[in-house]
């Protein structure tokens with residue numbers, strides 16, 4: 827079962843500047859923001875809490891990754907919506923049985939979560955990520 831929006835992700839050129847912008851917008855303190863590098867995606871990420879969800883700011887590390895390609899083509903902007911489940915393997919099977927084909931296989935994302943993506947061409951031009959907390 828899909829439980830909630832885990833995060834809304836935005837591709838940015840400069841993570842520090844974007845963090846300052848979103849701190850102003852949301853009125854949140856620096857201590858609540860988690861910054862990490864995610865090797866599987868070659869990105870730096872800032873996770874800014876927002877109720878039960880987060881805003882995820884993504885800056886590419888180098889040119890050979892999905893965020894660098896997105897920025898080169900579109901410039902900064904909304905990149906994907908992530909939906910949380912308790913059982914990503916079961917959800918993947920359920921999605922496949924309804925004709926939705928995941929992009930590649932499950933991998934580790936920010937915070938050690940398991941993640942998988944659905945191509946935006948299958949989902950009304952919105953890139954979707956499914957996430958599961960590490961057990």
Ligand SMILES: CC[C@@H](C(=O)O)C(=O)SCCNC(=O)CCNC(=O)[C@H](O)C(C)(C)COP(=O)(O)OP(=O)(O)OC[C@H]1O[C@@H](n2cnc3c(N)ncnc32)[C@H](O)[C@@H]1OP(=O)(O)O
Pocket residue numbers: 835864867869871882884892893895896899904905906908929934935936937939941943945946947951952953955
């Ligand atoms: C921090 C880690 C992790 C987490 O824990 O949260 C992350 O969030 S990592 C985030 C970055 N990683 C990914 O996005 C991985 C999944 N994405 C991909 O595999 C690719 O980006 C893609 C979706 C397959 C697109 O790549 P590619 O086909 O090489 O790019 P194109 O530019 O050729 O796009 C094809 C087609 O799709 C449209 N598109 C691309 N990206 C998006 C997007 N984010 N939202 C909506 N639409 C998108 C693009 O416009 C093209 O359309 P057409 O021009 O009509 O063909």
Ligand SMILES: [Co+2]
Pocket residue numbers: 833835882906908955
């Ligand atoms: Co994400």
